[in-house]
Amino acid sequence: MTAETSVPPKKPLVNRSAGHANVWRLLALSAFLLVVAGALALWGHAAGGFAVLAIFGFLAAIGVLACFALALGFLQFSTRSADAGLAQDFMDNLPVGTLMTDERGRIIYANRAYGEATGMHSAQDARTFEQLLLREPEAAEATYRLSNLAREGGDGQEEFRLSRALSGKAQPTWYRVRVRALNSGARRLSVWEICDITDERTEQETFFQELQDAIDYLDHAPVGFFASDEVGSIVYLNGTLAGWLGLDLTALDAGKLAVADIVGAEGRALLQTAARAEAGRMRVVDVDMVTQSGKRLPVRLLQQAETASDDRLGRMRTVVLNLSARKEHEVDALEKAEIRFNRFFNSSPMAIASLNGAGHPVQANAAFARLFGETVADGTVALEKALRDESHEAIRGAMETAMQGRAGIPSLDVELAGEDSRSVRLYFSAVSDINGESDEAALVFGVDFTDQRALEEQFAKAQKMQAIGNLAGGIAHDFNNVLTIITASVDFLLLNHRSGDPSFQDLLLIKQSANRAASLVRQLLAYSRRQTMRPKMLNMTDVVADMHLLLRRISGDLVKLERHHARDLWPVMADIGQFEQVITNLVQNARDAMPDGGNIAISTRNVASAEVAGFGYPELTYGDYVLVEVADSGTGMPADVAERIFEPFFTTKEIGKGTGLGLSMVYGIIKQSGGFIFVDSRMGEGTTFRIFLPRHMPVEPAVAKVETTAETAHPGSKVDLSGTATILLVEDEDHVRAGNVRALKMRGYDVHEASSGIEALAVMEEIGGEVDLVVSDVMMPEMDGPTLLREMRKTRPELKFIFVSGYAEDAFAKNLPEGARFGFLAKPFSLRDLAVAVKDMLEE
Numbered sequence: 001m002t003a004e005t006s007v008p009p010k011k012p013l014v015n016r017s018a019g020h021a022n023v024w025r026l027l028a029l030s031a032f033l034l035v036v037a038g039a040l041a042l043w044g045h046a047a048g049g050f051a052v053l054a055i056f057g058f059l060a061a062i063g064v065l066a067c068f069a070l071a072l073g074f075l076q077f078s079t080r081s082a083d084a085g086l087a088q089d090f091m092d093n094l095p096v097g098t099l100m101t102d103e104r105g106r107i108i109y110a111n112r113a114y115g116e117a118t119g120m121h122s123a124q125d126a127r128t129f130e131q132l133l134l135r136e137p138e139a140a141e142a143t144y145r146l147s148n149l150a151r152e153g154g155d156g157q158e159e160f161r162l163s164r165a166l167s168g169k170a171q172p173t174w175y176r177v178r179v180r181a182l183n184s185g186a187r188r189l190s191v192w193e194i195c196d197i198t199d200e201r202t203e204q205e206t207f208f209q210e211l212q213d214a215i216d217y218l219d220h221a222p223v224g225f226f227a228s229d230e231v232g233s234i235v236y237l238n239g240t241l242a243g244w245l246g247l248d249l250t251a252l253d254a255g256k257l258a259v260a261d262i263v264g265a266e267g268r269a270l271l272q273t274a275a276r277a278e279a280g281r282m283r284v285v286d287v288d289m290v291t292q293s294g295k296r297l298p299v300r301l302l303q304q305a306e307t308a309s310d311d312r313l314g315r316m317r318t319v320v321l322n323l324s325a326r327k328e329h330e331v332d333a334l335e336k337a338e339i340r341f342n343r344f345f346n347s348s349p350m351a352i353a354s355l356n357g358a359g360h361p362v363q364a365n366a367a368f369a370r371l372f373g374e375t376v377a378d379g380t381v382a383l384e385k386a387l388r389d390e391s392h393e394a395i396r397g398a399m400e401t402a403m404q405g406r407a408g409i410p411s412l413d414v415e416l417a418g419e420d421s422r423s424v425r426l427y428f429s430a431v432s433d434i435n436g437e438s439d440e441a442a443l444v445f446g447v448d449f450t451d452q453r454a455l456e457e458q459f460a461k462a463q464k465m466q467a468i469g470n471l472a473g474g475i476a477h478d479f480n481n482v483l484t485i486i487t488a489s490v491d492f493l494l495l496n497h498r499s500g501d502p503s504f505q506d507l508l509l510i511k512q513s514a515n516r517a518a519s520l521v522r523q524l525l526a527y528s529r530r531q532t533m534r535p536k537m538l539n540m541t542d543v544v545a546d547m548h549l550l551l552r553r554i555s556g557d558l559v560k561l562e563r564h565h566a567r568d569l570w571p572v573m574a575d576i577g578q579f580e581q582v583i584t585n586l587v588q589n590a591r592d593a594m595p596d597g598g599n600i601a602i603s604t605r606n607v608a609s610a611e612v613a614g615f616g617y618p619e620l621t622y623g624d625y626v627l628v629e630v631a632d633s634g635t636g637m638p639a640d641v642a643e644r645i646f647e648p649f650f651t652t653k654e655i656g657k658g659t660g661l662g663l664s665m666v667y668g669i670i671k672q673s674g675g676f677i678f679v680d681s682r683m684g685e686g687t688t689f690r691i692f693l694p695r696h697m698p699v700e701p702a703v704a705k706v707e708t709t710a711e712t713a714h715p716g717s718k719v720d721l722s723g724t725a726t727i728l729l730v731e732d733e734d735h736v737r738a739g740n741v742r743a744l745k746m747r748g749y750d751v752h753e754a755s756s757g758i759e760a761l762a763v764m765e766e767i768g769g770e771v772d773l774v775v776s777d778v779m780m781p782e783m784d785g786p787t788l789l790r791e792m793r794k795t796r797p798e799l800k801f802i803f804v805s806g807y808a809e810d811a812f813a814k815n816l817p818e819g820a821r822f823g824f825l826a827k828p829f830s831l832r833d834l835a836v837a838v839k840d841m842l843e844e
Contacts, residue, residue: 593634757783
């Protein structure tokens with residue numbers, strides 16, 4: 001049985017409610033009518049009896065109608081008064097002080113708890129919240145904000161502390177005051193609630209102080225400690241560990257520091273592998289942490305972690321022991337050896353693991369897990385499952401040899417399975433000194449040499465291209481001499497034949513064919529990077545824009561040509577004529593790859609040095625570049641074709657439709673300009689050529705250099721190319737020399753000839769040095785052209801020189817004295833070209 005105790009409700013401090021006003025008015029009216037009727041009847045008024053009967057009849061009629069209404073359910077007794085009484089009792093007994101005011105701030109209602117909280121015991125003492133705290137500076141701001149909310153009909157609450165309680169107690173007290181709007185018909189009321197929260201605040205402060213004490217204890221503990229979340233971000237780090245690592249805790253934000261930042265990539269992989277294998281258990285790991293200064297700190301980690309998934313570490317709580325701080329006598333020899341081995345094993349950049357007879361890893365280090373994957377490192381799957389199928393048989397053979405205890409197992413070069421395949425060299429070693437309690441059968445060491453293989457392939461490719469270039473350049477040099485003889489001979493014949501002569505057209509055909517052959521030779525020289533170039537500062541956007549109409553005609557009607565240019569493009573140094581050939585060839589190739597039409601997009605933009613590594617081209621060196629891209633939506637190329645696309649005479653076109661020198665010339669021009677060119681292509685997805693030209697940093701404003709020749713000085717006029725000067729012609733090819741001597745003598749010059757540099761010096765001595773100009777080939781036996789110039793200018797510093805060569809002048813200018821002045825004539829040339837060059841040099 002339980003005893004029920006009835007607590008009488010508390011009376012309100014103030015209650016000015018007018019809830020029953022209408023009921024009292026009705027009762028008053030009824031009483032008034034009855035009094036009037038009774039008075040008339042008592043005084044004997046004639047109408048008195050009738051009035052009484054009428055009133056009672058009226059009331060009886062109302063009663064009968066009310067009975068019928070009650071029976072039919074049209075009329076019911078309301079419990080509103082009872083409900084109002086319950087609400088009144090609820091409000092009166094609330095433990096929270098409650099005050100109700102109208103829109104003018106007048107008190108409508110205040111319960112007893114409000115009086116007790118504010119020290120008021122009668123309705124005469126009742127004051128509003130604003131009046132109560134008017135002289136309390138500690139609550140002034142809170143009072144101001146709450147008063148504004150009350151006037152605006154809003155809700156809100158404030159907490160503040162008073163040095164003396166409102167009830168009169170001389171002790172500091174915390175209060176929580178809340179105001180909220182209450183709409184009662186046309187009236188807008190404000191409800192204020194006040195609560196003493198001193199005990200709650202005291203409890204919070206006690207808890208906070210205990211937490212501060214715990215943190216202080218952890219920060220000054222003799223061991224390090226850190227906690228991390230699922231993704232490996234450190235959420236807590238104690239002061240001891242921060243001091244070891246050189247970290248500033250005041251500047252360290254939670255979640256900004258990762259586990260990999262303090263244990264390195266090897267340590268992170270090791271921890272992840274351990275979390276997979278020993279989830280939920282305490283484990284000991286010896287690793288090296290990395291301090292802010294970059295030094296290594298040997299530590300032992302005692303940690304407990306949840307199961308790691310995918311690339312996540314799982315939540316970890318880790319105690320860190322500083323092994324470098326331990327005294328020598330505190331560590332015995334066996335433990336010291338174990339620590340050193342663990343540090344070596346876990347920090348080694350080489351992948352190391354022990355395998356059982358089935359090829360599953362028994363123990364693996366971090367590098368092994370990072371290279372072959374977590375599922376292989378923790379022994380879930382065999383090592384061979386991480387490799388391509390063609391390597392499985394070799395792995396099984398190496399394991400069988402190791403299980404037989406044999407030494408000298410040959411290394412294996414294998415490829416990892418997957419799209420991003422990497423090359424790994426594996427070294428196997430038999431385990432013969434392990435007792436029967438272990439199932440380890442072999443040790444395997446893995447070295448990732450993917451980058452080395454890529455460099456080797458790149459170097460081999462560069463050597464191949466260089467060898468082809470040297471061969472092409474040598475052929476072009478010899479072929480130039482042949483073309484020079486043919487061109488000179490045809491020119492002599494044309495001098496003796498008029499246009500009406502039957503042989504004249506045949507001679508013109510020979511000369512046109514020789515010119516065409518000379519064009520092919522120039523392309524070979526471009527590939528071998530031995531052509532003559534005149535670089536100047538260019539803006540690639542302007543160059544491509546000026547070529548737009550030409551490129552539109554080249555691309556044809558079925559191809560849509562687009563240009564995309566970035567702003568503020570950096571300048572580059574390039575030969576504008578050569579670069580126009582590059583763009584023209586690339587657009588022609590793109591058009592041929594789209595026989596049914598498509599899109600060609602030419603775009604230019606700056607590539608800062610920080611972006612270079614993102615392209616993934618090993619050959620591309622660090623620096624700022626201007627990138628020119630030519631992309632098409634054509635058929636694309638397979639990988640084996642893309643590898644050979646820049647080789648001379650390699651073409652995918654039908655016989656008779658291409659020489660295979662177009663892209664070779666593009667390659668040579670870009671390389672000679674100091675740039676790089678790469679091709680990315682996939683079958684059915686199109687091809688993109690990327691050209692990287694080094695950014696040019698001009699030291700001073702560029703000044704245009706105008707080369708004035710005998711023909712450009714007087715355009716449109718017939719130029720006199722004759723002369724009487726003495727010329728020494730040096731050429732090792734007899735037919736070339738004979739043709740050039742004949743051509744110069746026809747112009748009136750006094751010509752001496754020599755077949756080599758040694759002979760030229762002898763001729764010079766014979767004629768007493770009376771020579772106005774020396775025209776010399778560059779490549780000659782015994783003594784080349786640059787050496788001849790140095791020897792002759794020892795006695796005649798002002799002697800004028802013209803070099804003749806099939807190579808670019810850059811190929812031999814480096815062998816000349818600094819600042820040496822000379823003329824240059826590229827082979828093959830016509831008789832007129834020779835006469836113009838001689839005339840220009842003599843008149844300079």
